[in-house]
Amino acid sequence: MKLSRLLYLALACFFAGSSLQAQDIHFSQFYASPLNLNPATTGVLSCDMRFSAIYRNQWASALGNKAFSTFSAGMETRFDVGKNDYWGLGVNLWADKAGTSSFSNVHGSVSASYIKRLGGRRSNNMYLVAGGAVGFSQRSIETLGLQFGEQWDGDTYNGANSSGENLANWNNNITNLDVRAGLFWWMALDKKDKSNVFAGIAFDHLTQSNIAFIENGFDPLYMKTTVHIGGDFRIKRRLAVVPNMIMLFQGPSTEVNFGAMVRFDYSKRAYSNQAFEIGPMFRLVQSRTGQIASDAAIIAARMRYGSSTFGLSYDLNISALRPATNSNGAFEVSYVYTLCGVRSRKMGCPTF
Template structure:
C-alpha cells in the first residue's frame, strides 16, 4: 500500500510526531501542561496560536496548527488558588487533509509553599489535569494506492478500486486524559523560576481509522522550565526549555527572550529572542533541525508574539531554509486593585 500524500515526508520530525509543536511553547500554556491552568497574574487569560509549516514545499497545503484557550483563577482559602480552563486545537497536514481536532477542559490547584500574598517572595506547587475529546480525519479521495496505478498508461486512475476498505474518513471520538505538576517561585520584580512536567494521553486512546483495529496514541512526556532574571534596571532575560518524548520521537526546544522596558512606558515592553530545536531522526541520530527568531510586544495586558523557523537540517535544500511562521496572542485581564493580584512568573 502506498500513500503518496505523506511518503515523501517520512523523514520530517514533525510528521513523525503525533502531537503538534509550537516554537512559542511558553505562549501555549494549556497545550504544554495542564498545571499551567490559572497560573498568571490576573483574573482571566485568553490565548490564540497559529503555526504554518512547509509552505515553500507544499504550497497551498502546508502543515497548519491553530489553538485557542481560556482560563481563570479563583481563591481557595487565604493563600491557595484553583484554576479552570477550556482549550481547543485543530491540526492539518498536507494535501491528504489529515487533521486532528481536540477539545478539552482543565483544572489545577495551586498550593502556596512559602511567602504570602503580599510578600515579594512566593512559592507555589501546582497540580493539574485535563480531560478532553479528540478525533482524527483524512480525505481518502485525495490519496492513491498501488492498485490504482495503470501499468499500460503509466498514469494513476483514482476511479479504479483501491483495494482498501475504508469505512469512514474519521476515527471514532476518543477520550483523552493528561496530567501535570509545576513548581514556581517569584523572588521579586523581574525575578522568577519555574519548572514542571506533564504526561499527555495517559490513557493512550485508540486512533485507528479501521473497524475492529487497535492503534494506540503513545503518551507524550513533557519536561519544561524557565524563569526571568534581571540584567539591568530596564532589561531582563527569560530563558526557557521544553523537552518532549512520544513513542520513538524526541525533541527539545530551548533558548531565551531578552525583554526591555522603561518605567515611563508603564505596561509596554518589547522582547527579542533566539531559540534552537533539536530532534531525533528515525535512525535515532540527534540533530538540530531549526533555529527560531522571535519578537514580542507587550502592551495593556496583551502580548503579541511572532516567530520564524529557519531550517538547518538537510531539508533546507528543499525549502531554502524557509521553515515555519508562527503568531501568538495572549490577553491577561488584570484587576486594578493591586492587592487582588497574585504574583506569578512571566512566561
C-alpha cells in the same frame, strides 16, 4: 523540477504524514500557549483572566496550499481559596490540518488546577500546582487524494496503477477521549514580582486511545511526557533575560526546544506594562533510528502593551529536508490578553 527535488519533496510529505500520526502539534512559541504546554499552568496568572491564541503555518514552500496549518485558543481564570491558595479553571481548543489527505485533528478540553503556596516571603514566594484536563479529539482524513509507492513509475506518479490498499476498510473519522495531568512549580526572586524561576512536567494521552483509521486496526496513541523549565531574570531596571526550554518525549520521538530572549521595558513607570522581547531559539529532534539532529533555528519576538502581548516567530529549516523546503520552515503569530481586576492578588508568577 529535477528528480532530486521530487524525491526530497516526497520524503518531506512522507515524514509530514508520519509525524501527524505519531506526534502532537507543537509550537515554537510554546510559552504563549500555556494550556497546550501543561494543564498545571491553568490559572497561573497574576490577573483574573487570560485569553491566548496562536497560529502556525509550516512547510508552505514545499507543500503549497497543503501545508500544515495549526490554530489554538484558550481561556482561563483563577479563584481565591483561603488566604494564599487558588483554584484554576480553563478551556482550550486546537485544530490542525495538513497534507494531500487533508488530515485534520480537532481537540477540545477542560482543565482544572489547584495552586498551593509552599511558603516564603514576598521576595521568595513558592507555589506548587497540580492540574489535569479531560477532552475529546476528532481525527479525519480524505483518501481520494492519497498517493502510494505502488503508483510510482520510477520517475513519475501514475494514478492508473493500483495502490495496493483496500481503502474501503478505512474509517475516515475517529473520536477519542483524552486525559492529561501535570505538575508545575515556581518561585519569585524579588519583592516586586519582576524575577522568577519555574519548572513543570506534564503527561498527555494517559488513555493511549486507538487512532487507527483502518477498520478493526489497532494503533494506540503514544503517551507524551513534557518537561519545561525557564525563568525571568532582571539584570537592570529595564533589562531582563528570559530563557525557556521544553523537552518532548513521545514514543520513539524526542524533541528539544531551547533559547532565550532579551526583554527591554520601555515604559517610564516602575511597573511597566510596555516591553519588547527578541531572541533566538533552536530545535533538536531524535529520529526513529536514535540519531539526534538539528531541525530548526528560530527567531522570536514579543511586544507587550498594556494588557495585550503580541508574538511573532519564524523557523529556519536546517534539517536534511532543506532541499525540499529551500530552508523555509514555519511562521507563527500569537496573542495573549490578560484581564486584571482592581483587587487582584499578585503571585509573582511567570508571564506566559
